[in-house]
Every structure is written in C-alpha cells, then in structure tokens.
Amino acid sequence: MISFLIRYYFDELSTWVVLTPLFFSFLMFFIFLEMDLLQTHLLFTLTSFSIVCTAFFDFQKRYKKMFVLFPMPFNTFLTANSLFLSGIILSYCSYSVFCSAVLRSLIEKQLVFPSLTNWLILLCVNFIFLALCMVLYLTKFQFIMGLLPFLILLSISSSTPYLRQFVDSIPLLFCVAVLSFVLSILITNYFSTRRDIV
Amino acid sequence: MNAIEVKHVSKQFKSFRLNDVSFTVECGTIAGFIGQNGAGKSTTIKLILNLFKKQAGEILIFGKDHLTHEIASKAQIGVVFDELHVPNNLTAKELNNIYSKVYSTWDSDYFYRLLDQLDVPKFDKVKSMSRGMKMKLGLILALSYHPKLLLLDEPTSGLDPIVRDEVLELLQKFMKNDEHAILFSSHITSDLEKIADTITFIHKGEILFSENKDDLLYGYGIWKGTPEQAIVIPKHAIIGKQDSAFGVKYLVKREFVNPVIELEKPTIDELMLLYVKGRV
Numbered sequence: 001m002i003s004f005l006i007r008y009y010f011d012e013l014s015t016w017v018v019l020t021p022l023f024f025s026f027l028m029f030f031i032f033l034e035m036d037l038l039q040t041h042l043l044f045t046l047t048s049f050s051i052v053c054t055a056f057f058d059f060q061k062r063y064k065k066m067f068v069l070f071p072m073p074f075n076t077f078l079t080a081n082s083l084f085l086s087g088i089i090l091s092y093c094s095y096s097v098f099c100s101a102v103l104r105s106l107i108e109k110q111l112v113f114p115s116l117t118n119w120l121i122l123l124c125v126n127f128i129f130l131a132l133c134m135v136l137y138l139t140k141f142q143f144i145m146g147l148l149p150f151l152i153l154l155s156i157s158s159s160t161p162y163l164r165q166f167v168d169s170i171p172l173l174f175c176v177a178v179l180s181f182v183l184s185i186l187i188t189n190y191f192s193t194r195r196d197i198v
Numbered sequence: 199m200n201a202i203e204v205k206h207v208s209k210q211f212k213s214f215r216l217n218d219v220s221f222t223v224e225c226g227t228i229a230g231f232i233g234q235n236g237a238g239k240s241t242t243i244k245l246i247l248n249l250f251k252k253q254a255g256e257i258l259i260f261g262k263d264h265l266t267h268e269i270a271s272k273a274q275i276g277v278v279f280d281e282l283h284v285p286n287n288l289t290a291k292e293l294n295n296i297y298s299k300v301y302s303t304w305d306s307d308y309f310y311r312l313l314d315q316l317d318v319p320k321f322d323k324v325k326s327m328s329r330g331m332k333m334k335l336g337l338i339l340a341l342s343y344h345p346k347l348l349l350l351d352e353p354t355s356g357l358d359p360i361v362r363d364e365v366l367e368l369l370q371k372f373m374k375n376d377e378h379a380i381l382f383s384s385h386i387t388s389d390l391e392k393i394a395d396t397i398t399f400i401h402k403g404e405i406l407f408s409e410n411k412d413d414l415l416y417g418y419g420i421w422k423g424t425p426e427q428a429i430v431i432p433k434h435a436i437i438g439k440q441d442s443a444f445g446v447k448y449l450v451k452r453e454f455v456n457p458v459i460e461l462e463k464p465t466i467d468e469l470m471l472l473y474v475k476g477r478v
Contacts, residue, residue: 004300063283063284065249065279066283066284068247070272071300072300073269195251196249196251197244197250
C-alpha cells in the first residue's frame with residue numbers, strides 16, 4: 001500500500017516534481033560561477049524542495065477527506081508521505097551535486113568527481129528543512145510555506161559565513177537532521193490522530 | 199443487530215455543542231436524519247467516521263467500537279458527502295484504478311455496470327462533470343466496494359428530481375440485503391418520506407426524537423381550525439402550534455385526542471416545523 005501511495009503521489013505531482021528543479025537549474029546556471037558552490041547547492045535544493053513540498057501539502061489538504069476515509073492506518077500515510085518527500089530530497093541533492101560536478105569538469109577541462117561531503121551536508125540541511133515544513137503544516141502558519149522560497153533566497157545569500165560554521169561539523173549536522181526529522185514525525189503523528197478533520 | 203449505535207455522544211465546539219446524542223440504526227433499515235442547518239447532522243456523521251473526535255460517549259459500528267476497529271469499520275462503510283472529495287483531474291476510469299488498490303473488496307465490473315446504468319461518463323474528468331453527475335459518481339464509488347452501511351450526508355441536495363429519483367432507486371436496491379443499513383441525512387423530507395423506515399430529528403445539537411416513520415406519521419396529527427374551535431383539543435395533546443390569518447394549526451398526539459375529531463396526517467416537514475418553531 002505504501003508503494004501504491006508513493007506512486008500515486010508521484011502521478012499527481014509529477015509536473016511539480018520534474019519541472020521545478022529544471023526551472024531552478026536554468027536559474028542557477030547563471031549564478032553558478034558567481035557564488036560559493038555550497039551556497040548554490042543549498043539555494044537550488046531548498047528552493048526546489050520548498051516548492052514541491054508546498055504543492056504536496058496543498059494536495060494532501062485538498063483531498064484529506066478522501067485519504068482519511070480510506071481503510072488504512074494513519075501510519076501508512078505517514079510512512080508513504082515521509083518516503084515520498086525523502087526520495088525527492090535524495091534525488092534533488094544527488095542531481096545538484098552531480099550537475100555541478102559535470103559543469104566544473106567542463107569548465108576546468110578535467111574530471112571533477114561529485115563531492116560526497118557537499119552531498120551529505122545538502123541531505124542533512126534538506127531533512128532539517130523537511131522537519132520544519134512538517135511541523136509548520138500542523139500550525140496556523142501554513143501560509144508561510146508559500147513564502148519559503150523567497151525567505152530561503154534572502155537568508156542564504158546574506159548568511160554565507162554563518163552557514164559555513166553551521167555546516168562545518170557533519171556529524172553534528174547529521175545528528176540534528178535525524179533528530180529533527182524523527183521529532184517532526186512524532187509530532188505529526190501525535191497531532192494528526194487527535195485533531196478534527198473539517 | 200444494530201448497524202450503528204450512538205450512545206451519549208458529546209462534542210463541544212466554540213459556539214455549538216452536540217449534547218448527549220443517542221440513537222441506533224438497525225440492519226435492514228434506512229434511517230432518515232433530519233434537522234435544520236447547523237443542527238448537528240453532519241457533525242454526528244463526522245463523529246461516526248472519526249473525522250471529528252468525540253469528547254464523551256460511545257459509537258459502535260456493527261457492535262464494534264468505531265475507534266478500536268477503525269480500519270475494519272471504514273472498509274464496511276460507504277460515505278457520500280454533499281460534495282465529491284476526489285481529485286478533480288481524474289476520470290471515473292482512473293478512480294477505479296485507485297480505489298481498486300485501496301479496497302480489497304472493490305468490484306470493478308459492478309463499478310462499470312453502475313456507471314453505465316446511471317449514464318456517468320467513464321472518460322470525462324471529474325471537474326467537467328455536473329453536480330448531479332458528481333453525486334452519482336460519489337454514490338457509485340461508495341457502493342462499488344460492497345459496504346454494509348451507507349452514510350449519506352445530504353446526497354440529494356441541489357439535484358433535479360430525475361437524478362434524485364435515480365439515486366433513491368439505487369439506495370432501495372442496496373437495501374435488498376437485510377444486513378445492509380443506511381443513515382441518510384437530508385433537508386428534502388419528501389425523499390425520506392419515500393424511503394426512510396425511521397426518522398431521527400436533531401435540533402440544536404440534541405436529539406428530539408428517533409422513531410419509526412409510520413409510528414411518527416400516524417402517532418401525530420394536524421388539527422386546523424379557529425381559536426374558538428380549538429377548545430376541543432386537550433392542552434396536553436398539543437406539541438406544536440402555528441397561527442395564521444385563517445386560524446390555528448396544531449400538531450397533536452393522536453392518542454390524547456378524541457377519535458371523532460378529524461386530524462390530518464402530518465408530513466415530515468410539518469413535524470419539523472411545528473416541533474421547532476411552534477413548540478408549546
């Protein structure tokens with residue numbers, strides 16, 4: 001059932017999932033040479049993911065009644081949702097790191113391998129971001145999700161030194177990412193099973 | 199056996215309280231659920247479905263608690279709301295693909311047969327369908343996994359008489375199995391007069407009565423006359439009263455009125471109106 005739900009989510013949101021990173025790849029291409037590499041990666045993955053995440057939560061909200069009436073435990077939905085969004089994070093981060101390696105190889109005219117460190121940092125930051133989105137979705141401030149791409153653009157472009165410090169320790173970042181993701185799932189599970197569905 | 203047992207259920211909202219609601223729906227019966235807008239009909243249905251979380255009381259579906267056996271209960275309940283809650287960009291055929299994966303008892307042949315029978319297009323997107331078509335599709339979706347219980351929340355509101363008649367016919371077919379039951383909330387009391395076996399009346403979050411329809415319609419009577427003639431009606435027999443330019447109209451309990459006095463059989467509309475507005 002989980003794989004069916006993931007396939008169904010992808011069918012419904014395929015346009016968003018595929019076209020958003022393509023659009024941002026085009027934009028990022030112009031600032032690729034001007035900005036710090038990690039900054040570009042973060043900008044690309046977070047803005048693309050925030051848009052897809054907003055589309056996904058909007059879809060969930062619109063058809064909540066249909067999903068809730070299905071004879072399935074809530075945990076099945078939670079697992080499918082988490083796996084679907086995790087899969088998107090994984091593919092966007094991999095795509096970003098791979099594309100930048102290809103571009104650098106072309107520019108420097110020598111083979112540049114994708115950076116595993118950057119890939120891990122991107123994954124961790126994106127999972128922290130996903131945890132934030134999941135908790136935000138439970139609150140009255142869901143409308144902020146629509147503004148997230150702009151907030152990300154502003155904050156990342158103005159906070160590079162702090163960002164470097166934050167992502168310096170990968171083990172710490174990894175722990176924060178895992179902890180925040182698990183916490184957000186527990187919070188979602190707690191509130192979603194106790195709330196009225198209007 | 200009871201398909202639904204609602205026992206002393208309460209739920210508090212900011213400006214509305216569903217207070218100590220109790221009623222049952224027996225297998226083999228269609229229960230009409232009536233009341234004004236905002237009386238608590240949809241809230242009660244949502245509580246049964248656990249869309250709203252109850253604060254007190256107990257709800258049993260086929261004798262089992264609706265929370266501890268939630269998944270099994272949902273598989274046995276077909277639900278039709280006043281709107282169709284499925285993705286608008288899908289066609290009936292695509293919905294068949296989705297529902298067949300979700301419900302183990304889904305019957306695709308029956309689904310297509312019902313689509314043909316009710317002239318619902320297979321390849322049109324839901325967003326391009328008329329309201330009547332959407333309601334018919336909603337009912338077909340609810341019936342195609344062979345549920346034992348149907349919960350219908352105003353399914354016929356806004357439909358033309360022909361579509362309404364088709365829907366009612368489908369419901370009557372569903373009731374050929376004695377194990378089946380329907381809880382049918384509606385404003386259109388003529389529909390309930392046609393098909394309901396019992397009537398449950400909710401007003402301001404409280405159940406005023408839940409009785410067999412025939413007992414209700416034959417147990418009460420409408421008396422019309424002038425205020426001077428009204429002395430023949432004992433005061434304790436009068437349930438509701440309505441004054442007009444031509445005289446008075448009383449809703450009375452037949453058992454307390456002299457049998458020689460001529461009484462009209464009330465409609466469900468009159469019962470509702472006089473119970474609520476003309477309460478003595």
